[in-house]
Amino acid sequence: MILLTGATGRVGSAAAKALISAGVPFRALIRDPDKLHFDPDAAEIVQGDLNDAAIVERALQGVSSALIVMGNHPDQSKLERQFASLAADAGVSHLVKVSSMEAAPDATATLPKNHYDTEQHIASLGVDWTFLRPNYYMQNMLMYAGSIARADSFALPLGTAKTAMIDARDVGEVAAVVLTGEGHAEQAYRLTGPALMDFHEVAAHMAAMLGRPVSYVAQSPEAFRGVLGQFIQSAWQLDAVCELFAEIAAGSLEEQTSTVADLLGRPAMDLETFTRQFAAAFAPVS
Numbered sequence: 359m360i361l362l363t364g365a366t367g368r369v370g371s372a373a374a375k376a377l378i379s380a381g382v383p384f385r386a387l388i389r390d391p392d393k394l395h396f397d398p399d400a401a402e403i404v405q406g407d408l409n410d411a412a413i414v415e416r417a418l419q420g421v422s423s424a425l426i427v428m429g430n431h432p433d434q435s436k437l438e439r440q441f442a443s444l445a446a447d448a449g450v451s452h453l454v455k456v457s458s459m460e461a462a463p464d465a466t467a468t469l470p471k472n473h474y475d476t477e478q479h480i481a482s483l484g485v486d487w488t489f490l491r492p493n494y495y496m497q498n499m500l501m502y503a504g505s506i507a508r509a510d511s512f513a514l515p516l517g518t519a520k521t522a523m524i525d526a527r528d529v530g531e532v533a534a535v536v537l538t539g540e541g542h543a544e545q546a547y548r549l550t551g552p553a554l555m556d557f558h559e560v561a562a563h564m565a566a567m568l569g570r571p572v573s574y575v576a577q578s579p580e581a582f583r584g585v586l587g588q589f590i591q592s593a594w595q596l597d598a599v600c601e602l603f604a605e606i607a608a609g610s611l612e613e614q615t616s617t618v619a620d621l622l623g624r625p626a627m628d629l630e631t632f633t634r635q636f637a638a639a640f641a642p643v644s
């Protein structure tokens with residue numbers, strides 16, 4: 359049996375849909391069934407929080423491989439490690455963790471450092487592991503959909519830094535392939551989209567697809583923090599995101615790989631297709 363965490367999220371729900379399409383049975387540990395984006399009858403659902411060890415132990419019964427993915431939170435590292443330890447104790451033989459491209463021994467920013475430290479913990483447990491280290495998610499652009507819809511522009515503190523944005527759904531499909539296939543043990547996959555570009559180029563690609571001007575405004579880190587602070591209540595999260603964006607501005611995500619295409623046997627999703635699929639979210643406000 360395969361167990362998915364994060365199955366109401368972007369990566370986890372894509373992994374679930376890929377498993378459903380492939381006819382592979384799985385179980386999902388979720389907090390809120392109302393947030394499911396797939397047919398609940400297509401999977402075994404265990405309802406509970408990752409901070410509830412008894413629920414996690416119940417969800418892990420009879421599981422051979424598991425996906426670890428959770429949103430960023432001060433307790434993320436603690437809960438993912440606890441999950442991994444309980445999984446190893448329960449006899450799970452393969453753990454697949456969604457990490458980040460910047461996870462590395464010399465990472466200092468909180469989010470990539472936490473990912474790397476969690477990877478190290480998983481690697482110490484004596485089970486097979488695979489780490490998925492994605493670049494910047496295209497879905498992050500949906501946070502700016504309102505701004506693009508209202509003002510044909512979006513602002514980020516990223517200067518002319520490049521990223522090779524990846525569709526989070528591709529990360530989920532890769533997770534499904536890794537959970538069900540052979541030869542992925544002890545692999546850290548660096549996952550990117552198909553094009554390395556700065557955000558002026560991102561804006562130009564989106565404009566071409568939407569058929570109207572879209573511009574990128576390079577914002578100062580201070581202005582970014584001020585705007586973000588209106589939406590993020592947690593000081594921990596605000597600091598962690600600002601720190602991460604400073605690293606991205608300095609070029610931490612300027613890398614493109616063919617790993618998604620190699621693993622999925624089709625090209626990685628491109629920004630044009632993503633923009634077309636979410637065009638309604640970017641549509642002008644009338």
Ligand SMILES: NC(=O)c1ccc[n+]([C@@H]2O[C@H](COP(=O)([O-])OP(=O)(O)OC[C@H]3O[C@@H](n4cnc5c(N)ncnc54)[C@H](OP(=O)(O)O)[C@@H]3O)[C@@H](O)[C@H]2O)c1
Pocket residue numbers: 363364365366367368369370387388389390393406407408409427428429430431437456457458459469491492493494495498526
């Ligand atoms: N955004 C990026 O550009 C980017 C790039 C590289 C890596 N990443 C990494 O990707 C991961 C996030 O993936 P995502 O975008 O798929 O996340 P997401 O859409 O925010 O979903 C997070 C999932 O985790 C679940 N969750 C959170 N806390 C939980 C808890 N205490 N117990 C049980 N479930 C819990 C959520 O459940 P609810 O629905 O109940 O909240 C949801 O299913 C993070 O580790 C991040 O560092 C992100």
